[in-house]
Amino acid sequence: MKDGYEINKATCAIIPVDDTKARVIEKHDSFIVTKPVQKIIEDSCRYFGSSYLGRYEGTKNLIGFNYKAPIIIEESNELIFFPTSSPRFNRCSWINLKAIKDYKRNERYAIINFENGQDLEIDISYESLENQILRATRLESILRTRKLA
Numbered sequence: 510m511k512d513g514y515e516i517n518k519a520t521c522a523i524i525p526v527d528d529t530k531a532r533v534i535e536k537h538d539s540f541i542v543t544k545p546v547q548k549i550i551e552d553s554c555r556y557f558g559s560s561y562l563g564r565y566e567g568t569k570n571l572i573g574f575n576y577k578a579p580i581i582i583e584e585s586n587e588l589i590f591f592p593t594s595s596p597r598f599n600r601c602s603w604i605n606l607k608a609i610k611d612y613k614r615n616e617r618y619a620i621i622n623f624e625n626g627q628d629l630e631i632d633i634s635y636e637s638l639e640n641q642i643l644r645a646t647r648l649e650s651i652l653r654t655r656k657l658a
Contacts, residue, residue, distance in 0.1 A: 514542045516553040516582050516590070521608035521623045523549055523590075528599050536608070536625045547596055550582075550603055557583040571651050572644065579606070579645035581652060589652070591645040593633045602631060606645040612638055 510530075516523070519535040523546050526532050531546045532539060542549060551561040559567075564580040572578075579591035593602045604621065611622040612635070619638040621629045631638065 510541045510543055512543055514544065514549055515556045516588060518586050518588070520605055521625065522602060522604050522629060524602040525600055534627065534629065545599065546601060546603060553582050568648060572647050574644055577641060579641065579648050581648065584652065587649060587652060589645050589649050591641045593631055593641070600632065606642065606649060609642065
């Protein structure tokens with residue numbers, strides 16, 4: 510178990526274990542962090558020079574979404590994460606858009622296949638997952654367009 514953690518290019522997903530712990534899935538590792546998911550998100554935003562609220566407001570201004578909004582954790586590496594439910598809920602997981610290779614429907618949930626070949630069954634409908642991926646992709650597109658301008 511780790512006490513602290515900052516999101517980085519290897520981070521694929523951050524999943525709640527309980528109210529005080531999260532499981533971090535990286536490209537070549539998986540481990541438990543003794544912090545809630547939302548605290549990891551907030552600390553990572555601060556680590557990269559902003560706040561969660563600032564990142565959230567930025568997304569709202571760029572793409573107009575304010576419910577289950579994806580956020581840019583860090584611009585230069587295009588670290589864009591999206592929530593699987595409202596971040597106010599303890600069961601909310603955060604997924605790295607760039608880590609996703611594919612996703613598919615399961616009987617009750619969606620399954621995300623990451624670039625590293627690992628599958629993650631996530632408590633979200635296929636349609637909701639697809640919607641979240643589309644929102645995050647739109648944010649990524651705007652970020653890239655502005656980088657080139």
